[in-house]
């Protein structure tokens with residue numbers, strides 16, 4: 234997790250890569266080719282993932298860890314192979330440290346309910362910050378309320394990075410958990426996870442990384458970075474919906490309580506109590522989303538095969554290009570730090586134009602972006618805006634798509650200018666790249 238532009242020996246062949254994604258080759262209303270710039274909401278799926286899911290349904294669909302029959306054995310092997318692929322992706326020590334669930338939100342809630350509620354009490358502190366997604370804020374608010382612990386906020390710098398100079402004041406022996414995103418889903422800010430982990434451990438705190446946006450876009454090594462908990466979602470990693478991952482070190486998972494009770498997570502059940510299965514089963518009550526998990530395994534194979542360096546280099550180049558082109562649009566504000574500190578996410582606003590109106594006009598030109606608060610209301614309060622419009626890029630995007638976006642924003646700007654010629658923004662943005 235570094236903001237440095239990686240070097241790559243084998244550049245990405247974007248035209249060839251695009252052929253792997255069937256959905257990208259379509260025209261929308263008005264005969265406009267689809268320009269998909271909403272990967273941060275959910276990523277598109279390569280054909281190998283779609284084919285793998287189809288193969289499961291057509292050839293060996295059967296519940297896992299249950300039936301003593303050939304289909305069940307095959308499905309179980311495929312699912313456990315996928316767990317091993319996730320282990321390798323994250324650099325975890327053992328496959329047992331990989332817990333499957335429904336996504337980042339559930340993974341963080343599992344930690345808040347199964348770890349924080351057991352380990353925290355009055356006087357303890359959880360350190361968060363304003364750029365976090367609600368999924369990495371609300372569970373901590375709930376855990377704080379339930380345990381008597383308190384939430385503290387590490388301030389942001391004026392340009393939308395974590396103010397690490399303030400760590401000494403905010404991260405103390407009272408801090409039991411530092412919960413932080415690997416990459417902001419709005420500002421695109423890439424956080425210095427290795428440094429934060431070191432500082433958290435120095436005061437005896439654990440670090441939880443929300444990897445929803447970072448894991449799909451840059452290599453991560455939980456050991457090297459010293460991450461205690463890591464959460465991410467399959468659907469943002471070019472895999473099906475309904476599957477997510479919680480990584481935690483063995484000793485932490487073993488000390489944690491399960492959150493859900495039911496099938497598969499037990500060792501023995503008596504009339505009035507039960508004992509728990511070993512990890513990771515202890516956290517996987519009920520039927521796992523086994524076909525989606527196998528789809529995630531196929532997505533990991535696909536991405537690793539493309540080469541992380543090549544992906545990161547192309548996304549960085551696209552991001553630089555997008556920032557440069559968007560800087561040409563008068564009045565447009567791109568929120569967040571300079572491109573060297575961020576991933577390929579650009580949230581922007583035009584003075585006095587609601588993000589929904591802007592994205593609606595872009596949609597009419599075939600451009601899919603996201604509008605709203607992006608589940609980050611405290612951040613938007615800090616920005617002084619109710620909503621922003623967001624373009625989020627992936628390795629399957631092209632510079633010509635960015636040109637289409639820029640032309641689309643320009644056209645929309647002119648429409649709104651005609652409607653409200655004398656208007657000016659009442660908002661003071663957190664920052665601008667211009």
Ligand code: C6P
Pocket residue numbers: 273274275335336337338339366368369414416417418443445446466603607608
């Ligand atoms: N952000 C976005 O458009 P789930 O919904 O559990 O898969 O992921 C939640 C989540 C957690 N953390 C971060 C940083 C995220 O970006 C998200 C999902 C989507 O930005 C939907 S709000």
